[in-house]
Amino acid sequence: MSLKIATWNINSIRLRENLICKLMSEYAPDIICLQECKSTVEKIPTERFRALGYSSWVARGQKSYNGVAILSKLRIKDAGDLNFAGLDQARHVACKLENGVTIHNFYVPAGGDIPDRDRNSKFDQKLTYLTDMKDWFKRNTPQKCILVGDLNIAPQEDDVWSHNSLLNVVSHTPIEVRHLKDTQASGNWCDITRKHISTGKLYSWWSYRARDWNASDRGRRLDHVWATPDIAIKSHSSFVLREARGWDNPSDHAPVFANFEL
DNA sequence: ATGGTAGGTCTCCTA
Numbered sequence: 001m002s003l004k005i006a007t008w009n010i011n012s013i014r015l016r017e018n019l020i021c022k023l024m025s026e027y028a029p030d031i032i033c034l035q036e037c038k039s040t041v042e043k044i045p046t047e048r049f050r051a052l053g054y055s056s057w058v059a060r061g062q063k064s065y066n067g068v069a070i071l072s073k074l075r076i077k078d079a080g081d082l083n084f085a086g087l088d089q090a091r092h093v094a095c096k097l098e099n100g101v102t103i104h105n106f107y108v109p110a111g112g113d114i115p116d117r118d119r120n121s122k123f124d125q126k127l128t129y130l131t132d133m134k135d136w137f138k139r140n141t142p143q144k145c146i147l148v149g150d151l152n153i154a155p156q157e158d159d160v161w162s163h164n165s166l167l168n169v170v171s172h173t174p175i176e177v178r179h180l181k182d183t184q185a186s187g188n189w190c191d192i193t194r195k196h197i198s199t200g201k202l203y204s205w206w207s208y209r210a211r212d213w214n215a216s217d218r219g220r221r222l223d224h225v226w227a228t229p230d231i232a233i234k235s236h237s238s239f240v241l242r243e244a245r246g247w248d249n250p251s252d253h254a255p256v257f258a259n260f261e262l
Numbered sequence: 263a264t265g266g267t268a269g270g271t272c273t274c275c276t277a
Binding site for chain 2: 122
């Protein structure tokens with residue numbers, strides 16, 4: 001069976017209901033993982049999603065901040081969530097499909113502005129969150145798993161518009177990259193996006209603050225699709241839907257897609 | 263070197 005999955009930091013699921021429906025109608029992923037829903041679970045508008053075939057869904061939410069959801073055309077069997085760094089925030093939800101594949105959807109803390117864990121508690125929480133992820137996947141060896149989400153780190157030089165300019169900017173600092181790599185290694189995760197698009201600049205986020213995000217193109221690849229080796233060998237293509245950043249009233253993130261033939 | 267925009271909500275926090 002083929003499996004097409006998309007991950008998208010939506011920056012308010014209620015404000016962007018139309019854009020999600022557009023993605024569903026025009027690109028028809030089997031599974032859409034959303035982050036920054038900024039909504040309690042009860043207020044998520046699921047009716048139109050259901051009408052478009054996404055009748056199985058799970059979410060974790062809170063008022064104003066964070067929030068994650070998995071909207072699926074395939075029946076979801078089981079769901080759960082993990083709470084890392086003692087934050088008690090809606091930053092993770094997981095589900096198991098009937099074909100035995102598990103999907104993890106993460107929204108890693110952004111980490112504030114100052115890249116120093118002693119001076120900035122949000123940066124400390126981000127690194128602790130990644131360490132807790134690493135420890136959890138070390139203790140619970142993932143198999144037949146796909147991990148997606150806004151991990152808020154652009155690890156490679158080609159994942160940012162300027163490696164040198166961003167070395168001291170939260171999202172691309174060496175200590176964050178090291179933490180992300182350690183997390184990746186702990187679960188034996190394969191970076192699916194870079195498996196298929198191995199060289200060249202690739203971004204999934206462009207700041208709202210740019211005068212012209214498309215012309216200046218100062219992007220970062222903050223959104224990721226990973227898979228365990230048993231699933232990774234069955235992946236065959238990936239893409240970032242850059243055009244979605246230019247849709248009306250857009251999120252500052254573009255959806256990232258991966259295709260599998262399981 | 264600085265400030266730029268966006269969303270949610272309860273007047274400022276977070277990204």
